[in-house]
Amino acid sequence: MSHHDRRSFLQNSVLASAAAMSLGGARSLYAQEPAKSGGKSPNDRLHAAVVGVNGRGGSHVSSILDRSDVVISHICDIDENVGASRSAKIGEKQGTVPEFVRDIRKLLEDTSIDIVTIATPNHWHSLGALWAVQAGKDVYVEKPVSHNVSEGRRVVQAARKHGRIVQTGTQCRSNPGMRDAMKFIHDGGIGDVKIARGLCYKRRPSIGAKGEYPIPPQVDYNLWLGPAPEKPLTRPKFHYDWHWQWDYGNGDLGNQGIHQMDLCRWALNKNQLSDRVVSYGGRFGYVDAGETANTQIIVHDFGTQQLVFEVRGLETPKLRDVGVGIIVEGTNGSLVMSSYDSGKAFDPDGKVIKEFSGGGDGHHWSNFIEAVRARDHKKLNADIEEGHLSSALCHLGNISLRLGKQIEGGQMLDALKDFKGHEDMKATYGRTAEHLKANQVDVDKTIFSLGQTLELDAKAETFKSSDAANSMLTREYRKPFVVPSEANI
């Protein structure tokens, strides 16, 4: 099918879908026949729309502007000022000013758009990606790809059903240094991998007092809220700080941490959820408008292997030269990756046996465009299913934490003694307690949330015996911003 034919096909599909909707027959806002196109010819520039262009969306723009094979034809943002200024800047660099649209639903009606990239807050990722896929677009969606476990799986299903290419914004997956390191350990370079430790040691100051703040006048708050419940703005800063409120964000575990969670899962070579999860922690050192933990330990049990994750938002020294990174422990050595692309492998005596380096976001974008041109999701380095599984490991940790009982730090060691792998648990807690003390937290008297240990049916992606936990695998969507059910994707 030629490019022109493809556009008419899509146009017809949209019209057919609109007609179906008016007859009350549409299954969802954007449900239509999947595009059957083989894509544009290699000489055609792909038309991209960037959705959410404040912080990370600005990086999407830069990465796309670095390429000669993609043009930014549209941008979409619910903040008029952010959208207008980004549009003007793109115009200066690109020579053509992209069309600025505020409502993603309107954007997706435009059949000239081939690619949609999404850098909105987390609570919009899955719905935006799913609607874009249904509208026949290929998608680059930021991490975490979901705000809850269930909607992430829906996007995977929709991508497959509609034959769309969906890349996750976990760019480490395309860095040559990281790829070499993963191959090294998968080839047995440090023996059998036993523990993958993810560290997210990143200073996060207070976001200011909880209150009721005015909505900035240039913002369409209804569109910003999307699937989230109608609530006033309770944090001082409108953009970015939503990461620390549960209705929109997933804490640092689902912010910075998802990159390292993904690397840990990759290191363990696991393509499904864990058998068991437990998490503990709290928001220590200040009281503010934030709700998510700034100090959190998450342990995923994969039978013979463990994934142990630490989030620290207060001032902290590094562990084995790692602030944000991973430490993988094997039966014959270890691997320490202290950035998105570089690190070292050590023998059991601590001698360096191999070094790794090389990266840059451009690799990930090139990989996405190649897969789009080839119409083959198997070529993706971070296919949506990878993004879904790693995002889900973060959500599961947060579910355990949020269902936890409140206990004083002084009781924690005793409470952890019956946990599987308790020697490592004890050591991790000990280091966490020292870290908190160094930040003047009175650890013994401080209240921790000690999460439930939750058993999982890893394949079904549900909990085995907790209705409360199962209910947190999804959310109540605010109409009409509803992620469709499996039957209706």
Ligand SMILES: NC(=O)c1ccc[n+]([C@@H]2O[C@H](COP(=O)([O-])OP(=O)(O)OC[C@H]3O[C@@H](n4cnc5c(N)ncnc54)[C@H](O)[C@@H]3O)[C@@H](O)[C@H]2O)c1
């Ligand atoms: N891959 C990475 O390394 C990386 C780095 C930073 C951020 N991120 C991810 O990027 C996302 C955005 O982060 P940020 O720091 O730019 O956040 P931000 O709050 O600064 O920016 C989000 C932008 O999205 C806009 N927006 C919100 N809802 C929208 C909607 N429905 N339609 C269109 N626009 C909408 C907002 O107005 C804002 O301009 C986050 O999910 C974050 O996890 C990824």
